[in-house]
Every structure is written in C-alpha cells, then in structure tokens.
Amino acid sequence: MSVTIDITGLPPERIDFAISPLAELGMALHTLSEPGHHPAQHGWATATAASLKPDLADRLTEADFLWRTTFSDVFMPFAGVKGHARVPGTSLAEDLDRLDRLDDETFVSAALEFTCSSTYSAGGPSPLVNAELRSRARDMAAARGPKPLEFTDRLLADPGSVRVWLRRLFEDCDDAFFRDTWQRVRMQLAAEARQKTDLLHRRGPAAALGAVSSAVTLDEEARRIEVDKLSVGHTSAVGTEAGAGLTLIPSAFGWPHLWVLYARNWRPVIHYPVGSPELASPASLEVLQRRMDALSHPLRMQLCRFLGRTPYTTVELTDALNITAPEVSRHLTVLKKAGLITTRRRGRYVLHQLDMTVVARLGSDFLEGVLR
Template sequence: MPNVLAGVSRLDPERIRHVASPVIELGCALHVLAEPRHHGRVEWAASVRLPDSLRQELAHWTWTVRAVRARCFATSAATGMPSWQDELDALRSRSPEDLAADLIRPMRGRPSKTSAIDADAVRRWARSRGPVVGELVEALLTDPAEPVRRFLDLLDACWSEWFQDVWEQSRDALAARGRQDRDLAIRDGISAMLCSLDGSVEVRDKDSVLVQKVQNKRIDLAERSLLLVPSNYIAPHLFLGEVPGEPLTVIYPAEGRGNAVPTARQVLSRLDALAATDRLKMCRAVASEPRTAGEIAGLWGLHPTQVTRHLRALTRAGLVTAERQGRFVAYRLNEDALSNLGTDLLDLVMR
C-alpha cells in the first residue's frame, strides 16, 4: 500500500527547487511541540520556554500543523534561503480571504485536486476538534480579517520569543542540504536523489519510486514540479505535500536516509501470521531451541500436518527460520523480526 511517485524519468531536473524555509520549519517544530512523543523529543519540547499566553494561543492553532497542514506550512514560492521577514511579508500581502482559505486546508480532509471549499464539511471537521477551534474556523469562513491577523501575530510572536535563535543555528546547514540534493538529482538522477532522502523511499522501476506509507496513492511527477525542503523536525515522517497548482513538496529529515522502512505488505504478513493462537504456540515451541514439526506436534498434542502448515506460514512471514538437518527440517524463532515488529509497524504508520 505505498505511494507511487511516477514519471521520475520524465521530470526535468530544472523543475526541481529547494528551499530552507523558516515558516515551513516553524510548522514542523510546532508539530513536534504538539506531539513530541512519537518524535522522540519529549525533553526538547519541555526545554522550549514560552509565555503562557503564547502557549495557549498555539493550542488554538495546532490543527494547522497536524498530518494535513495549512498551505504556508506545506509549500513555498521561494528558492534557496528566504528570510523570515520576506516570508512573513509575503503572507501579510495576501488578502484575508485568500489566506483564510489556505489556513483551513487541514479541515478539508484528504488532499484534493481542487481549491474549492465545502464550507459545511469544514465546519463539521472543525466542530469535532472542540468549540474553540469551531469558533475560530467559523470566523475564518465568515469574517477572516481578525483571525488572519491573530495567526500572523502568532507567527511573529513565535519568531521573537523562541524560533529566531533556532533558525539562525540551522538555516545554513538546511540550505546546504537542499542544494546538495538538487545537485544529486542532476548528477545521478532523480530516483537516486529521492532514495537518498529517507529510508521509506525505494526504486520501483526506471520511471517510478515507492514511498512506504499506509495510503495507496499515485502521484505523477511528470505533470508537476518538485520542491525539496530539508527539516530538522520532520522525522520520523516524510511529508508529501499536495497543494493544487503547486509543486509536490517533499519535507524530509535533514540528517539523511536512516534505516529502511518495511513495506506494508511485510508488516501485514507478519501480523496475519501471528493472528492465530496455534501459531503463537509454534513461536513459543521454537523460541529456546530449534525443533522439527514432528517434535512440536508431540509436545503440544497437535496434528503434524497442522503444525507444518503453521510453521510454513511463519517462515514465509520471516518470523521463523528453517534449517535442514539431514532429512529433518528444524525451525527456530527469528527473535529480531518478532521484537522489531512493533517498531516496524510504528515506522510505517508514522511515515
């Protein structure tokens, strides 16, 4: 169930941009502040000192930096390393109505190919997040000037109270990483570059790559441009931002590829193989020493054919290994595969 990025061989490298965007990076950092545990950054989040009033205002806008993000946190018209003031001025130059429409993007559900807004659906999604968010989104829909001003003031407050120091320490390295990745696409090809970004990406064929996620989706890169955005706060996610009329945004960990992410098929096959009590018995039987199917059948009072069938299913899933000893086949538990199953599942879901 991966995402397929197709048309790789037909994407002109000249249509690849990179940006070290302070606004996008702020969005990534705010996401971590809201959900530090699955990023492994609980201590970092606790170290961020913010005034109570700012923290309360951030809580009202957290929905803009969740899985689906407000447009300003998901794409950028800039290239290279724009300044904070440049990006904020660009947002302030837009009409409240346009910016409000971009802010409510997360309330529209899954990414859409159209910019049209179903106001009733947006209201329904907003109300499900509580009365404060419901009222805020209602104002964005009906009288956006004031809530848009609040949002822009919030960004400015984050910058002055905290994020300016964070950005100044990291911007040069992020810009260098983006340039490096674009140069890699020109030198070694777009597939090689995409695979270098994250362990969830692998080559499918000469014209496409796979991104291991739990959604099924096909994105044709030949029909659009590509925006590369390295981030110090996106891991363990690999963010694919689909904004109508904009390049596909890839926000990826600046530290590099990391470990390979298992496929959904691999994880599901292992979960399915364990979804029977007798197969758990098989795992226990071969956990401490290799055993044959006949020996297990005798020890556990099961029919040998049934035991063999279960062991073969566990072997196909990679949870048990088989080793021939003369005319016998001995089975042993693959402890690493079993102990990593929870981590593998979490890695896949979090991508």
C-alpha cells in the same frame, strides 16, 4: 499504498532542494504539540514549552490543528502562489510574504485541510464558498473542541483578519523561541540541501531522491516518483497553476514524518527528515505477538495512521476511510484490547488516539511507517 508524483516532461533543473524557515517552524510547532512523536527532541520541547508566555501558549492552542492534526500546506505557501518563485523565502518574513499572496479561497482550504483528508488531492471548491463543505468543516472542528470551532468560524467569516492574526502568531513564535532555533539548525539544513543538489547534478534524480529516504523511489521509465506512505494520492509536477517543478525541503525536526504536498494545482513538495534516531523496543514476545496480530489487518494500519496524528471520533474515521461505523468500531475494539489505543470523552464525543509510548516499544520501523 503510496503517493505518486508524475514528473513526465520535467527537466532535472526544475527539481529543487531548498530550506524553509516557515516549514521548519511548522515542524517545531508540531513537535511542541506532539512530543511523543519526536523522542529525540524531548529536551528541546520541554524547555521551549516551559519558557512560553501564557498568552502565546494559549494562542497556539486556538489553531493547533494546522500543525497537529495535519501538517497544513499554509507552511509551504510558495508552492501554491500562481506564477511565483518555486522555492521558499530566505527568511521567515519572506515566507510569510508568500503566505500573504495566497488568495482567500486557497488559504482557507489549506487551513482547513483536516476536514477534507479524503478529497485532498481531488481539489474542489473552498469551504469559504461551498455551503456543504462549510458545514462539514464546522462539524469536524467541533469534534476538536470549542477553540478549533471558534477559530474555524472566524476563518470562514473573516479570513482577512485571521490571516493577520496568524502572521502575528508566527512572528511572536519567532521572537519567543524560533529565531534561536532556526539559527541552530539552519546551517545543517543548508548543507543538506547543497549536498543533495550536488548529488542531483552529478548522478541524476534517481540517486538524489533515493538519498532522501528509502521510502522515496523514482521509476525512471514511467517518469514517476513513488513515496511509500499509508495513504494514496497522485499529482503532477507539471501543468499546475503554480507552475512546473518539484521542491524537496529537509527538516531537522521532521523524523519520523515524511510529508508530501500533493494538493491539486499546487506544486508538489516532499518535506523529509534529516537523521533517524533509533528507538528502543523492549516488548516481550507475548505482548509483541498480540499487538502485531492486532495490526495484521491493513485497515487497522490505516486507522493507526490517523490516530497517531491526533485523536479522532468514530464518525470522523468512518468519513475518512469511507467505511461503516460498525466496521470502524470492530477494528477499534481489536486495537484497544491489544493496548494500542486509548479513548477519552469530550462532551458528547469519544476520542480515540494511538498510544505513542506503547507503539514506540514495537520499534522505530513501525513508528516511522504509521507516522510517515
């Protein structure tokens, strides 16, 4: 499985390494929401969460599916603005100005990515104008709880007011914690971008992409980049409405995630982590064998990819994987007996989620693989 980016006809000078305050804010918010994904950032996440004012903390829960369930493309708006610069802004304010330039249909589709994971790369109408997708978005938001549903209803009814609300939220995050955080990591990320740009100029795209991650490879003959992930997607770096180009953005908060923006008519983006801390794996041989046996089926690995990001219902997994509910239930039972997932009830929904503590004991390679 992989995400493929066709770069046929793309000159090397259209490959950019750049840093983005808004993209890094998104990863920081993800770290706050899912600290189990980021053991190396445990101290930062704990201190930051404790310092948040109650009002800001409460507002963050209203739209956390933008950075918790998936990493929404709203954090990289430069890639979706038609005819605009192919790199992010130099400040959070400039990045947010780019977000303001997205038309409402594009903005709503990007904000509701978690409702269309199975059709992400195919594109299509926005839930803002399509009744079927609108109903689907509401149903899937309802499975997350009342706040996501309320946010989704507001977004569909009046996207303009939500855009103002979201910009103010990000600006308040900047005031509360991100400005200091960005100053701490900005120089590291800028140095990383310069280093990779220099490598690109000296040794070419294959060397630069290979230095980003072992999961990113370039087939020079086919002019195709392959990003090894537990998902399948395809896009092109040329011929998009946003203009030709490929942007690579380093992240200090990213590990173990390696995100790829490959939405239709958006310029592709690879958002990659800088540094990969090691995790301990003290599982006994008997426990390890039982759990690895449970993971030997490729479909259960795909289930782990979804459940590692956020809780899912059986119905949502059925839709995302395009298989029957009984088949999903059988695989969930195997994972649960191995102690790899947990379940909890929320109203009429039963939510399943990967147990990050248990998975971490299987080793950093597996953790990085399912969360990449």
